[in-house]
């Protein structure tokens with residue numbers, strides 16, 4: 159087939175290392191026809207690495223970034239649970255239009271920072287009174303519309319949310335999230351699948367909010383009957399209180415109990431998994447399941463540090479997510495993850511494996527592979543014939559980059575670069591961001607600003 163488009167790069171990263179002076183031939187759908195190294199070109203772009211995968215997002219929470227940092231003096235210390243109260247108040251006020259506006263700005267920012275795919279863990283299902291919209295996936299459709307406007311790929315994971323705690327009824331403030339039964343949830347899932355047909359970059363997954371958000375029978379039924387052809391996402395073991403409550407209710411810790419209800423495998427994405435005992439850590443790593451680590455949010459909420467280095471020694475799979483979106487920079491997420499481990503271990507080899515000491519390449523590869531499975535996508539090769547071309551391109555003229563040999567490139571990106579060192583982001587063979595902005599950046603920003611003023615929560 160004749161190439162419809164040719165893109166030239168100074169370098170292109172594959173799992174095996176760098177190809178230099180590369181021409182990428184694309185078909186009319188943005189899929190790769192050929193990757194040809196050693197072809198110099200005067201107007202070649204910089205260094206292309208695979209687009210980052212954001213494996214955990216709650217889009218609406220972006221509107222409250224920075225709002226939960228005004229702490230009362232003399233009162234009890236603020237923790238996750240006080241943050242959650244502020245988050246519920248915001249969740250109750252957002253209309254479908256407002257959600258679309260917030261998500262459009264958020265996804266534009268993700269693209270600007272090098273993310274090409276996002277898994278949206280979605281629970282704001284119903285209207286502010288808690289009544290289902292006539293289209294069950296009204297809110298989900300708004301997230302897909304936002305993704306389509308910006309060009310990011312989205313895996314929409316509507317989540318099952320039924321109870322207000324282990325054995326407890328839901329609270330009034332959770333009314334927009336609820337499904338009364340697995341059947342109810344499967345109808346929502348069906349509507350979600352239908353909604354994904356409106357955008358070729360959209361797919362769907364299955365989700366349980368957490369063990370505290372479903373009855374025993376319902377969780378067991380979903381685990382028994384879910385369609386196994388898509389990724390399965392769940393928040394697990396984020397908070398110490400959740401572990402105490404789970405133990406009091408089931409006589410087991412969350413991962414220990416959940417792993418008895420399903421055969422964990424590489425299709426499962428356990429979000430946070432912050433507090434694990436030795437046996438749970440081994441269970442997850444041994445099963446091939448993935449942990450989605452959200453370093454900036456976990457740090458912001460004071461959750462705790464995931465046992466990352468021990469998990470790496472067990473060859474566990476992991477990805478990153480931006481969750482509440484207090485941070486949107488994948489390089490920063492990886493750095494926070496790394497430095498948390500360095501600070502508690504007094505060692506610097508967080509991402510090192512027995513096979514490779516290249517921290518940058520290892521971190522990019524591991525986060526990408528698990529992140530791709532979180533989207534339900536293939537992981538064989540960063541860039542492969544027949545696959546869509548999704549990449550973030552680092553500027554070759556940045557001084558630290560232009561003077562580095564390929565040996566040091568990934569580490570220069572990971573440990574010294576930020577968004578100003580990015581030339582742009584490509585999805586499906588098209589530049590979605592070039593020179594720092596989307597073509598629609600001004601409109602998206604103005605629409606988002608109006609939405610925030612209308613919500614009135616930032617005054």
Ligand SMILES: [Zn+2]
Nearest residue numbers: 216279393481
């Ligand atoms: Zn979350």
